[in-house]
Amino acid sequence: MFIAIAIILAIVSIAGAIMAIHHKKLSVAIIASGLVSLTASVMFLLLAAPDVALTEASIGSGLTTIIFFYALNKIRNNHD
Amino acid sequence: MIKKLLIVGLLAGVAFMFYGLLISYNGTETLTGLGSYYAQNGAREVGAANLVSSIVVTYRGLDTLGEVTILFLAAAIIGFVLKLKKDEVLEARPVRETSELLTSASQVIVPVIFLVGVYIFINGHLTPGGGFQGGAVIASGVLLMLLANPTMHISHNIVATIESISGIAFVAIGILGIVLAGGFLDNRLLPLGEFGTLLSAGAIPLIYIFIGLKVGAELSNIIGTISYNQNEKPN
Numbered sequence: 001m002f003i004a005i006a007i008i009l010a011i012v013s014i015a016g017a018i019m020a021i022h023h024k025k026l027s028v029a030i031i032a033s034g035l036v037s038l039t040a041s042v043m044f045l046l047l048a049a050p051d052v053a054l055t056e057a058s059i060g061s062g063l064t065t066i067i068f069f070y071a072l073n074k075i076r077n078n079h080d
Numbered sequence: 081m082i083k084k085l086l087i088v089g090l091l092a093g094v095a096f097m098f099y100g101l102l103i104s105y106n107g108t109e110t111l112t113g114l115g116s117y118y119a120q121n122g123a124r125e126v127g128a129a130n131l132v133s134s135i136v137v138t139y140r141g142l143d144t145l146g147e148v149t150i151l152f153l154a155a156a157i158i159g160f161v162l163k164l165k166k167d168e169v170l171e172a173r174p175v176r177e178t179s180e181l182l183t184s185a186s187q188v189i190v191p192v193i194f195l196v197g198v199y200i201f202i203n204g205h206l207t208p209g210g211g212f213q214g215g216a217v218i219a220s221g222v223l224l225m226l227l228a229n230p231t232m233h234i235s236h237n238i239v240a241t242i243e244s245i246s247g248i249a250f251v252a253i254g255i256l257g258i259v260l261a262g263g264f265l266d267n268r269l270l271p272l273g274e275f276g277t278l279l280s281a282g283a284i285p286l287i288y289i290f291i292g293l294k295v296g297a298e299l300s301n302i303i304g305t306i307s308y309n310q311n312e313k314p315n
Contacts, residue, residue, distance in 0.1 A: 050208035050209075051130075051132045051208045051209060051210065051213065053208075054200070054208060054209050054213040054216075054217075055212060055213050055216065058213060058216035058217050058219075058220055059216050062216070062220045062223070063216065063219060063220060063223065063299065063303070066223055066227070066303075067302075067303070067306060070306045070307065070309075070310060071306075073310060074309070074310060074312075077310075
């Protein structure tokens with residue numbers, strides 16, 4: 001059971017990483033990179049490291065994603 | 081063509097390194113020397129129910145001080161680089177109207193998020209989490225407030241005051257540890273108390289409160305600076 005969940009998480013994580021690099025729409029790519037952090041955080045929780053999981057969930061998939069969106073907004077404003 | 085070959089070569093090199101790691105991995109079930117010392121003596125010497133906290137705050141407290149300093153430097157550099165001059169600021173930047181759902185929900189959820197953040201760093205010595213995690217949760221509450229109300233301005237003075245007071249207090253507790261207990265950041269300057277209760281583990285809850293406030297203020301400041309920087313005139 002544990003290994004099955006871990007493998008599913010790993011597949012989702014790799015798919016998210018590939019999507020973050022190759023997707024044409026930048027906003028989708030940012031969400032995909034947040035998804036990688038989210039799966040990593042669940043993985044940390046499964047590996048009995050709740051402290052690291054908390055950090056990864058709040059910083060990796062929360063703050064970083066929004067900061068990327070702020071940067072994206074700024075780039076768009078400068079290119080109009 | 082050469083570029084592709086280089087990429088393949090690089091991947092092969094990385095695979096080679098990881099292959100070496102994988103071969104030497106034998107999945108030991110027992111702890112190594114330092115780990116077993118922490119596991120055996122951590123609860124008795126430090127008195128924190130969360131062993132990770134006792135390592136992060138007491139045994140490796142100096143490293144935590146370094147991490148907090150790095151975060152402070154990052155916040156300072158972001159503030160320095162993204163600072164806007166007076167003539168670069170738009171008076172009223174065009175803001176997309178936020179949805180009713182987001183504004184109402186944020187008014188309900190933001191106090192709860194702040195409470196959860198404070199809970200995480202006050203209980204850092206008992207349950208998973210601690211100053212950094214609690215601070216990050218508080219900063220995500222600030223972020224939600226900013227998303228619901230994009231023109232909100234975070235007062236730089238309040239953030240700077242909280243940040244510097246808690247930074248000074250953290251170092252002062254560390255120096256008090258030299259005077260009253262065994263060394264820098266030693267948590268035994270306060271009584272260890274009963275194992276597993278809120279007022280236990282000596283100075284760890286106090287240190288975690290200051291780290292939590294400091295990290296929360298720094299991350300909020302970073303978000304506030306980046307958000308304010310959106311007001312820059314397009315060039």
